[in-house]
Amino acid sequence: QVQLQQSGAELAKPGSSVKISCKASGYTFTSYYISWIKQTTGQGLEYIGYINTGSGGTNYNEKFKGKATLTVDKSSSTAFMQLSSLTPDDSAVYYCARARVDYWGQGVMVTVSS
Amino acid sequence: DIQMTQSPSSLPASLGDRVTITCRASQDIGNYLRWFQQKPGKSPRLMIYGATNLAAGVPSRFSGSRSGSDYSLTINSLESEDMAIYYCLQHNEYPLTFGSGTKLEIK
Numbered sequence: 001q002v003q004l005q006q007s008g009a010e011l012a013k014p015g016s017s018v019k020i021s022c023k024a025s026g027y028t029f030t031s032y033y034i035s036w037i038k039q040t041t042g043q044g045l046e047y048i049g050y051i052n053t054g055s056g057g058t059n060y061n062e063k064f065k066g067k068a069t070l071t072v073d074k075s076s077s078t079a080f081m082q083l084s085s086l087t088p089d090d091s092a093v094y095y096c097a098r099a100r101v102d103y104w105g106q107g108v109m110v111t112v113s114s
Numbered sequence: 115d116i117q118m119t120q121s122p123s124s125l126p127a128s129l130g131d132r133v134t135i136t137c138r139a140s141q142d143i144g145n146y147l148r149w150f151q152q153k154p155g156k157s158p159r160l161m162i163y164g165a166t167n168l169a170a171g172v173p174s175r176f177s178g179s180r181s182g183s184d185y186s187l188t189i190n191s192l193e194s195e196d197m198a199i200y201y202c203l204q205h206n207e208y209p210l211t212f213g214s215g216t217k218l219e220i221k
Contacts, residue, residue, distance in 0.1 A: 035210070045158075045201060045212040061209035095157060100205040101148065102169075104157040 004105035022096030120213030137202035
């Protein structure tokens with residue numbers, strides 16, 4: 001069965017970076033993009049962008065350009081998202097999802113606090 | 115970006131009721147519309163894809179429909195396990211965009 005296993009919760013200081021992972025199993029990894037989504041109580045669900053798991057090509061929502069960097073390691077079927085220059089507004093649950101969002105990871109809570 | 119206007123934001127209902135949630139797309143999205151259910155502390159679960167198709171394992175009391183740019187999720191004969199937040203998603207063009215959510219709760 002399709003599974004997306006994400007890394008654990010992060011507590012980060014303002015100005016720092018975090019890198020979260022999403023390991024896929026149960027399907028051919030390179031056949032589907034990996035999407036990333038931000039969820040907050042105030043803004044709801046926001047689409048960050050996707051990475052082509054075969055070529056490494058990316059497509060970012062304008063809002064998240066410069067904030068998120070998506071990468072992939074095909075050898076381990078794992079996608080990564082780095083969030084940089086963190087502010088309290090980046091505190092959220094971040095999900096990875098397969099392709100146009102059919103299967104989701106369990107989410108990673110990122111808390112930015114001094 | 116395509117705006118998805120979802121209503122209502124909150125929907126009190128009784129067990130056994132029939133309820134409908136609606137999303138209106140600001141541009142043509144064809145049938146590239148999905149509905150998700152999210153329970154507290156859990157990831158969203160795909161319920162409907164292609165505007166009208168039931169995802170695997172979803173009870174038949176759930177259905178999706180389209181009228182022009184309005185997309186609806188209907189739940190017949192509400193059960194307690196259906197109490198959750200429901201979101202629509204358009205995946206016709208990037209960036210994908212979600213509706214703001216409907217919290218379905220017991221009246």
